[in-house]
Amino acid sequence: MQERLKALADLQKVDLEILALRKSAEVYPRQMGELERELSLAKGEVEAERNKLLDVERQRRTLEQNIAEEKEKVRKWETRLSEQRSTREYAALAREIDIAKKANATMAEELVELGKIQVQLRELVKGKDQQYAAKVADVGGKLNELRAKVAGFEGQVKELQAKRAEVARGVHPPLLSRYETVRRRRSPALVTVVAGTCQGCNMSVPPQLFNTLKTTLETDICPSCHRIICAPEAIEPPPAKKE
Ligand SMILES: [Zn+2]
Incomplete structure (x- = not known):
């Protein structure tokens, strides 16, 4: 057996170990990327539901404002109604008031419906929030495990590289x-x-x-x-x- 050659064979052994280690660690970045994608997908789902809720809340506010404005209009018209001298004008205004009141009643019904949807969406968002929090905890744990593995792998590579430098000194x-x-x-x-x-x-x-x-x-x-x-x-x- 050739001592000089034996040193080279030993060096190659270390190199192949490093290579195998790097190969086995190739999966970590991909796995971490997948977990992060999973998390951002879940976040997107919560955000989508929350946006629906915000939208319904906006619709409700607009509707409430419209109803208030219409009610004020009806109140003014009713005051004017008592001042009408002409029968024809009185009848015309009374009809306008009637139409406005019916429109208001429809809007009030819509408001009730929106209120129901809002309650459902609030529950949904609450549930999604809880699911997301659980996912963050779960994925966060997995990510930490992977980070620990990466750190361990880097430590192993460093050790092997130190060993390599030592073995390389023995090669002609x-x-x-x-x-x-x-x-x-x-x-x-x-x-x-x-x-x-x-x-x-x-x-x-x-x-x-x-x-x-x-x-x-x-x-x-x-x-x-x-x-x-x-x-x-x-x-x-x-x-x-x-x-
Ligand atoms: Zn050959």
């Missing part, structure tokens, strides 16, 4: 720089050649190259995928001898 600099170059394009960058086949790309390497790898326990480059290749025994301890 030219080999390390070659490894870094290959790693940017292919992972894993260091692979073994087993029975003449590169374990990175599954292509055969020339027999001469395979023989050299086995006898020297050095590294070379796969002619097909350009990964760093070596014999398995160069980085793996030989199988334990049977007693």
Whole structure:
């Protein structure tokens, strides 16, 4: 076993661990986004009901004002009615008053109906508010769990990166720089050649190259995928001898 190569294999192990960790953490931002969307959707629902309620309240105020104005008009007309000398004018005004009173009665009925709708909407909004509060608590809890996971993940990555820096110091600099170059394009960058086949790309390497790898326990480059290749025994301890 080659100590220098063993250091590179160890470095790759740490790199693959970091990679797997990052992969497993990819879901967190998406999950958090989904929860936030869920929350804003629920908020939108409450707001929609609240707006309906506000609208009904506005309608009621307008109607109340109209009714008050109409009543005042009727009151004035009734005063004028007693002052009418002509029968024809009296009859005409009396008819106007009658029409106004009927319109007022209709508006009063509408007001009662709006009052009923308002009560229903208030109940609905109250219910939706409670649902939303429960959702905020539930989603908030889940978001906190995810934030804790993200923080834990970041801590793990930091630890692994510290370990990586330490392991990297044990790798011969030219080999390390070659490894870094290959790693940017292919992972894993260091692979073994087993029975003449590169374990990175599954292509055969020339027999001469395979023989050299086995006898020297050095590294070379796969002619097909350009990964760093070596014999398995160069980085793996030989199988334990049977007693
Ligand atoms: Zn290859």
